[in-house]
Amino acid sequence: xxxxxxxxxxxxxxxxxxxxxxxxxxxxxxxxxxxxxxxxxxxxxxxxxxxxxxxxxxxxxxxxxxxxxxxxxxxxxxxxxxxxxxxxxxxxxxxxxxxxxxxxxxxxxxxxxxxxxxxxxxxxxxxxxxxxxxxxxxxxxxxxxxxx
Amino acid sequence: xxxxxxxxxxxxxxxxxxxxxxxxxxxxxxxxxxxxxxxxxxxxxxxxxxxxxxxxxxxxxxxxxxxxxxxxxxxxxxxxxxxxxxxxxxxxxxxxxxxxxxxxxxxxxxxxxxxxxxxxxxxxxxxxxxxxxxxxxxxxxxxxxxxx
DNA sequence: GGTAGTGCTTCCCATCATGGGAAGGTCAAG
DNA sequence: CTTGACCTTCCCATGATGGGAAGCACTACC
Numbered sequence: 001x002x003x004x005x006x007x008x009x010x011x012x013x014x015x016x017x018x019x020x021x022x023x024x025x026x027x028x029x030x031x032x033x034x035x036x037x038x039x040x041x042x043x044x045x046x047x048x049x050x051x052x053x054x055x056x057x058x059x060x061x062x063x064x065x066x067x068x069x070x071x072x073x074x075x076x077x078x079x080x081x082x083x084x085x086x087x088x089x090x091x092x093x094x095x096x097x098x099x100x101x102x103x104x105x106x107x108x109x110x111x112x113x114x115x116x117x118x119x120x121x122x123x124x125x126x127x128x129x130x131x132x133x134x135x136x137x138x139x140x141x142x143x144x145x146x147x148x
Numbered sequence: 149x150x151x152x153x154x155x156x157x158x159x160x161x162x163x164x165x166x167x168x169x170x171x172x173x174x175x176x177x178x179x180x181x182x183x184x185x186x187x188x189x190x191x192x193x194x195x196x197x198x199x200x201x202x203x204x205x206x207x208x209x210x211x212x213x214x215x216x217x218x219x220x221x222x223x224x225x226x227x228x229x230x231x232x233x234x235x236x237x238x239x240x241x242x243x244x245x246x247x248x249x250x251x252x253x254x255x256x257x258x259x260x261x262x263x264x265x266x267x268x269x270x271x272x273x274x275x276x277x278x279x280x281x282x283x284x285x286x287x288x289x290x291x292x293x294x295x296x
Numbered sequence: 297g298g299t300a301g302t303g304c305t306t307c308c309c310a311t312c313a314t315g316g317g318a319a320g321g322t323c324a325a326g
Numbered sequence: 327c328t329t330g331a332c333c334t335t336c337c338c339a340t341g342a343t344g345g346g347a348a349g350c351a352c353t354a355c356c
Contacts, residue, residue, distance in 0.1 A: 004332065011279040014333090015315060034322055036333055045275065052274045057249045060313075070271050080270050081262035084253055091250045098243045101205045105236050114229035122228050123218050126200045127193065131159040152303065162304090163344065182351055184304055208342075 003029075006039040010047030012054075017047065025050070025064055058087060151177075154187035158195030160202075165195065173198070173212055206235060 007014045017037075020026045026046060029037035039047075049070065053063045062083060069075040069083075111121040155162045165185075168174045174194060177185035187195075197218065201211045210231060217223040217231075259269040 002333070013314080016313080018335095019313080032322095032333095034333080036322080048277075048279065049274045051279060052277045054313090055249075056253060057246070066271070066274065069268075070275065073266060075266055075268070076264045077260050077266060077268035077270075078262045078264065080268045081257055081260045084257045084260070084270055088250050088253050088257065091246050091253075095243055095246045095250070098205070098239050098246070101203075102236050102239045102243070105204060105232055105239075109229055109232045109236065112225050112229045112232070114226045116224045116226060118221060118223055118225060120217075120223070120225035120228045122225075122232055123214070126197045126214065127218065129196075129200045131196065131199060150304070161343080164342080166305095167342075180304095180351095182304080184351080202342090 001039040001044070003037045003039070006037075006044060006047065009044045011051045012047045020050065020060075023060065025060055025067070056087075057091060062087065149187040149192070151185045151187070154185075154192060154195060157192045159199045160195045168198065168208075171208065173208055173215070204235075205239060210235060 001009070003014045003017055006012075007017060010017075012020075017026075017029075021028055021037075026043075029039060029043065032038050046067070049067065050063055053066055058066065065083060066080065069080050108122045108125055113119070149157070151162045151165055154160075155165060158165075160168075165174075165177075169176055169185075174191075177187060177191065180186050194215070197215065198211055201214055206214065213231060214228065217228050256270045256273050261267075
């Protein structure tokens with residue numbers, strides 16, 4: 001199987017397959033005489049594993065660990081679960097940050113007429129809100145936070 | 149005021165102030181004889197505006213528009229509100245994507261013993277789950293989606 | 297007047313995962 | 327044998343941010 005077919009079969013783009021090989025997430029593919037990368041069913045299986053983990057938001061580094069655990073028949077399921085739980089915690093943090101932003105924005109937007117008039121509480125807030133770092137209780141003023 | 153003081157007063161790092169100037173988000177700062185950037189209170193005001201917008205997750209492009217509207221005394225509040233609502237919608241999309249991931253992960257993790265035993269439903273799922281693109285109803289199997 | 301230390305300047309590099317695109321070789325169908 | 331689809335490597339771009347180096351400016355102290 002060439003890289004194009006492998007891509008279709010796995011849902012991972014050819015670009016990313018080469019990239020994953022380059023950074024050592026996957027082993028270098030076997031090559032045909034013309035130096036074309038060739039893939040077996042087991043390789044596709046690995047790529048689909050990667051695709052699934054990626055869809056669930058795992059980083060390449062986490063996927064490296066997960067792949068190692070996957071290939072280790074004697075791994076402890078606790079090790080896998082720990083990674084998953086840590087990732088869930090990180091996603092929850094991001095979600096909380098986003099929720100804080102939307103809460104503030106919804107509040108501001110609800111007070112904005114949104115018509116032809118120039119006065120706008122949203123801009124007023126941006127212009128005069130205290131810095132996050134100056135506010136003792138972040139959640140006191142419709143909390144704010146960073147996504148990243 | 150030099151860039152360091154401006155940074156402290158605005159909550160925007162010196163690095164980012166120079167970057168914002170470079171990409172045209174803010175006007176080039178006035179310079180001292182020694183070519184040091186100097187900032188007035190109005191510049192700090194603008195930087196704090198930017199800081200606030202950034203904290204609420206707006207992109208540089210969106211901030212460009214917001215700054216233009218801010219400086220336009222005759223703007224329609226509807227224009228500002230539209231940007232805010234669009235941004236809220238985008239944040240909601242990201243939140244939904246994250247929620248879908250955590251739902252799947254929590255489901256998988258809850259079925260994983262998380263002890264010393266090797267069998268792990270999380271890895272089993274990664275290894276055998278169908279591709280997102282192959283699933284007709286995404287939400288049918290604990291929906292999945294991308295953050296970005 | 298030196299000197300140490302801090303702050304400013306510009307310039308380059310790195311992140312993270314992904315894609316675009318060019319230049320050139322390979323393969324299969326007509 | 328040509329055409330088109332596919333493969334290869336290599337370089338560049340994204341977005342917002344930080345790190346760090348080399349060199350110049352300013353401040354404070356002796």
